[in-house]
Amino acid sequence: MLNYSAKDFITEDANMTLNKTYTVASACTDLVSCLPFITVEVILLVATIVGNIIFIAAFAKFKELREPTNYILMSLSITDLVTGLVAMPIHIVTVYFVDNLPGLRHLASEKYFCLFKTATGSGLILISLFHQTLIAFDRYFKICRHVQHVKLFNKKRLTSAIVFTWLYGVALSIPPLFGWNDWSPDKECRGNIVHPKHMRFLVTPHLPICLLITFGCYCAIFRRVRQQRQKIGVNSIQMNMPGTSTAKTENQTKQEREEFRGGKALSVKPEESNSKGSLDEMQVKVAKMTAIIVGTFTLLFIPYTLLSAFDGYIVHNRVTFHIIFNISIELLMLSSVTNPLIYGILNKRVGKFMIGACQCKPVE
Numbered sequence: 001m002l003n004y005s006a007k008d009f010i011t012e013d014a015n016m017t018l019n020k021t022y023t024v025a026s027a028c029t030d031l032v033s034c035l036p037f038i039t040v041e042v043i044l045l046v047a048t049i050v051g052n053i054i055f056i057a058a059f060a061k062f063k064e065l066r067e068p069t070n071y072i073l074m075s076l077s078i079t080d081l082v083t084g085l086v087a088m089p090i091h092i093v094t095v096y097f098v099d100n101l102p103g104l105r106h107l108a109s110e111k112y113f114c115l116f117k118t119a120t121g122s123g124l125i126l127i128s129l130f131h132q133t134l135i136a137f138d139r140y141f142k143i144c145r146h147v148q149h150v151k152l153f154n155k156k157r158l159t160s161a162i163v164f165t166w167l168y169g170v171a172l173s174i175p176p177l178f179g180w181n182d183w184s185p186d187k188e189c190r191g192n193i194v195h196p197k198h199m200r201f202l203v204t205p206h207l208p209i210c211l212l213i214t215f216g217c218y219c220a221i222f223r224r225v226r227q228q229r230q231k232i233g234v235n236s237i238q239m240n241m242p243g244t245s246t247a248k249t250e251n252q253t254k255q256e257r258e259e260f261r262g263g264k265a266l267s268v269k270p271e272e273s274n275s276k277g278s279l280d281e282m283q284v285k286v287a288k289m290t291a292i293i294v295g296t297f298t299l300l301f302i303p304y305t306l307l308s309a310f311d312g313y314i315v316h317n318r319v320t321f322h323i324i325f326n327i328s329i330e331l332l333m334l335s336s337v338t339n340p341l342i343y344g345i346l347n348k349r350v351g352k353f354m355i356g357a358c359q360c361k362p363v364e
Contacts, residue, residue, distance in 0.1 A: 034096045037326055041092050044333040048084035051340040052077040058350070058357035065353055068155045069138055073343060075162045076131040080336035083124045088333060090117045094189060095326070114189040115176050122191055122203050123173030125304075125332060130165040132297050133210045136217035144224045172202050190325075192311040199308065207305040211298055218294045289346045296342065300335040303328040 028034035055077045059065050094117050098104045107113050141149035176183075181195040191199045307328055344351040 028096070031096070031100050034100070037330075038092065038096050040330055041088065041333060044330065044337055045084055045088045045092070048080055048088065048333065048336040051337055051344075052081040052084065054354050054357055055340040055344070055350075056081065058353040061357055062353045065350065068153055068158050069142070070350075071155065071158050071162065072131060072135050072138060073339075075165070076128065076135070076339055079124060079127050079131060080339055083128070083333070083336045087120050087124050090120065091329065108189075109185050111183050112177070114183060114194060115181060117189060118191040118194055119173045119176055122199070123169050126172055126203065126206055127166060127169035128335070129207065129210045129301070130169060131162075132293075133214050134161060134165060136214040136294065140217040140220055143221050172206070175202070192308060199311075204305075204308045207301070207308060211301060211305065214294055215298065218291060222291070289342075292346065293342055296338055297335060300331045300338070304332055 028037060031038075056074065059070065059074045059077075093104070094107070094114075098107050138149075138153055141153060176191075176195040176198050180198050182197075183194045187193050191203070303324075307325055340354070344354045
């Protein structure tokens with residue numbers, strides 16, 4: 001834990017200083033030295049709001065995007081938008097302006113301002129994490145268990161899962177507001193310090209569990225796609241072997257290409273079994289997009305997850321630790337920016353509708 005002495009922080013207004021809640025006292029000392037952090041986080045804030053509003057507007061405007069799976073993306077965008085409108089501004093104000101602007105210093109001694117800030121931050125992190133895990137499950141069933149995917153991931157069940165995700169995230173984050181906290185005016189306003197037991201036993205364990213589940217789903221997807229590619233490669237070799245019945249091979253290919261949608265078997269014509277436009281290539285594209293999403297998501301969440309998990313065992317250097325912690329928070333903010341960008345860039349169909357929402361024109 002951080003050890004502060006009164007002489008480290010005495011200013012002209014001694015009483016105000018001794019009664020304040022220290023935020024990131026050593027990451028920067030004044031607004032000038034904090035300017036790089038403020039600039040980066042304001043850019044991330046604006047990008048988060050703009051990107052997610054565009055995605056939400058496209059979803060609301062174009063019925064073609066209202067597929068069951070896209071409801072998860074819509075809910076994730078709402079989560080990221082709330083993060084940009086609520087959590088990020090509160091974080092910026094608390095970390096950089098409360099200690100440096102006399103008019104805001106009274107917020108440093110406001111208990112519930114601090115608790116609201118930490119509860120909102122942890123809650124939105126968890127909700128975003130749960131959405132990413134739900135997306136990983138959806139991709140896994142869509143590629144590896146397609147028949148079950150049609151039955152399980154309908155609009156009604158997906159809506160129930162999304163509502164549960166929000167309620168569960170909120171339920172995990174609000175206990176500090178109702179007494180489960182160790183807040184005092186001389187403590188840094190950070191979840192692991194203000195309510196350490198809540199973070200240690202409720203919030204932090206969900207971070208590695210969700211990351212491992214998400215990573216496991218992607219590994220299963222990659223394995224499935226690789227098996228399908230190898231299988232199709234073997235079939236192509238057999239088709240070209242002398243003495244092989246063309247009709248028989250085409251019939252086998254046709255059967256292997258059946259895809260179940262809504263309980264009906266839709267067959268792909270044998271001539272469509274080439275790489276271009278084949279279902280295998282569609283699976284590869286989904287797998288690649290999932291890999292980029294999962295990889296980006298994991299890399300952006302790992303620093304905060306590690307700092308949260310081992311916070312009690314870290315010797316807090318007053319400069320290095322707070323700078324690293326600030327960077328981990330900025331990486332979490334970046335995840336709220338990348339979600340709409342990834343889906344808009346990698347999924348041409350989604351990107352086309354997002355552009356159409358910006359141009360206020362119908363999309364052909």
